[in-house]
Amino acid sequence: MLATVLSVVAVLVGIVLLIAWRVRTNGEWALWWHDNYLERIRDFLSGTTRPIRILQYVQHNAKHGDPLSVITQYYSSYILVHRGQYYSEILDAVVLETRPRYVLELGTYCGYSTLRIARLLPPGARLITIEMNPHYAQVAKELFQHAGLDTQQRKWRLQEALLYTTLQCLQLPLQLFSRTPQCPLSPSSLPAQEKSAEKRPTGQTCKVELLVGSSTILIPQLKKKLDIEKFDLVFIDHWKVSYLPDTKLLEECGLLKAGCVLLADNVICPGTPDYLKYVRNSPHYKSQYFPSQLEYLQVEDGVEKSTFLG
Numbered sequence: 001m002l003a004t005v006l007s008v009v010a011v012l013v014g015i016v017l018l019i020a021w022r023v024r025t026n027g028e029w030a031l032w033w034h035d036n037y038l039e040r041i042r043d044f045l046s047g048t049t050r051p052i053r054i055l056q057y058v059q060h061n062a063k064h065g066d067p068l069s070v071i072t073q074y075y076s077s078y079i080l081v082h083r084g085q086y087y088s089e090i091l092d093a094v095v096l097e098t099r100p101r102y103v104l105e106l107g108t109y110c111g112y113s114t115l116r117i118a119r120l121l122p123p124g125a126r127l128i129t130i131e132m133n134p135h136y137a138q139v140a141k142e143l144f145q146h147a148g149l150d151t152q153q154r155k156w157r158l159q160e161a162l163l164y165t166t167l168q169c170l171q172l173p174l175q176l177f178s179r180t181p182q183c184p185l186s187p188s189s190l191p192a193q194e195k196s197a198e199k200r201p202t203g204q205t206c207k208v209e210l211l212v213g214s215s216t217i218l219i220p221q222l223k224k225k226l227d228i229e230k231f232d233l234v235f236i237d238h239w240k241v242s243y244l245p246d247t248k249l250l251e252e253c254g255l256l257k258a259g260c261v262l263l264a265d266n267v268i269c270p271g272t273p274d275y276l277k278y279v280r281n282s283p284h285y286k287s288q289y290f291p292s293q294l295e296y297l298q299v300e301d302g303v304e305k306s307t308f309l310g
Contacts, residue, residue, distance in 0.1 A: 051139040054110050058143060065148035067119040074112050074143075087292045088116060090303050091235070091263065095120045098261050100232030103206075104222075105129040106215050106246060107238030111140035113265075115147055117235065118206050125206035128226065130215050132238070137212045144208055151208045215242060219249050230257035237265040243275035251284075258310035268302040279306040 046053060054074065063069035075088070095117055103121065108114055108131035118127050131137040144151045209226065211218050215238060222228045234250065236243055243264055250256050262285075267276055279285045287306040 049135070051110050051136055055139045055142055059146055062146060064146055067115050067147040067149065070143060070147040071112070071115050071119070074110075074115075087265070087303065090290050090292065090305075091116055092120065094261060094263050094305060095233065098233045100261075101125045102228060102231045103127040103233045103235070104231045104250075104255070105235045105237070106242075107131065107236070108140045108210060109136050109237075111143045113235060113237060114140065114208060115143070115149075117233075118149055118208055121206035123206065126228075127206050127208045128211065128222065128228065129208060130211045130213070130218055130238070132212070132214055134212055137210055141210055144210070149206075149208050151210060215246050216249065219246060219255070220253055222255060223253065228255070231255055231260055232257055234260065234262045235265070236262060240266065240270055240272045240275075243272045244278055247275065247278070256308045258308065260308040262304075262306040262308065264304045264306070266301055267304045268300055276304060279304065284309050 048056075058070055058073045062073040091113060100121070101124070103117060103125070105114055105117065105127065108129045111129075114127065114129050121127065129140075131140060141151060231250075234256070236246070238246075247262065256262075262279070264272065264275060264279075266272070267289075279287045285306045285308060287304055290303045290305065292301045292303055
């Protein structure tokens with residue numbers, strides 16, 4: 001009897017160790033564990049959602065009216081999912097190299113990347129950021145206000161956005177488990193203009209316009225509704241299945257300026273194989289890959305920088 005119990009315990013321990021090893025070394029397992037179990041446990045124990053925990057921590061610890069302080073507290077909090085430092089350096093370097101006046105961000109979440117971009121832009125520049133989830137958008141808005149940014153929030157056709165969200169949720173499992181393995185390009189050096197954010201004056205901020213709704217619905221309206229002609233920089237970090245359709249939509253709407261830089265995050269994990277194939281093989285783009293890591297584990301991820309040639 002004792003031998004049987006010990007055998008069962010040994011098998012269970014072996015299964016737990018196997019799962020732990022896979023979660024630590026495989027991106028798809030890591031996403032599955034983090035999104036379906038770890039975050040739900042944290043939400044249950046705290047009685048709040050991760051965006052609310054982010055907001056509360058930043059409001060309590062960051063200096064009001066100081067974007068850099070908000071970014072620092074967001075990044076350093078032990079209760080948050082950390083973005084890799086190398087990822088932050090890539091984003092900063094691309095913004096400094098591009099020196100954009102008109103920026104589009106697809107996928108705001110709680111506004112970490114928005115703040116990193118905005119603090120490096122000169123007064124008079126415009127940053128349009130699109131978030132489909134109203135809860136995330138509200139948290140981002142309050143973080144922007146705490147950072148002292150000049151912000152405006154708009155809600156367009158929310159019913160269509162919710163329908164689109166449902167459709168995307170149905171597509172995500174299929175994309176996650178059918179993704180073909182990617183072979184990352186050789187690491188490339190960062191642009192020479194890369195600098196740390198601490199060297200920039202915190203008072204230099206642009207106008208941030210937060211749009212709530214589906215990117216598919218909003219992108220064709222940008223020229224008419226916001227008097228936007230073309231963008232100098234597009235940061236893509238929303239639904240992975242939307243990377244390619246939204247990129248083609250930006251092209252069709254004539255919103256990409258010649259020389260516009262598209263910076264796409266998480267191109268390896270969970271991965272965007274169709275997008276990578278498109279920008280790497282299209283004569284309209286010159287692409288460069290930067291290796292990075294998944295936010296919360298030592299799992300390879302990457303950022304793709306693609307320059308639109310016209």
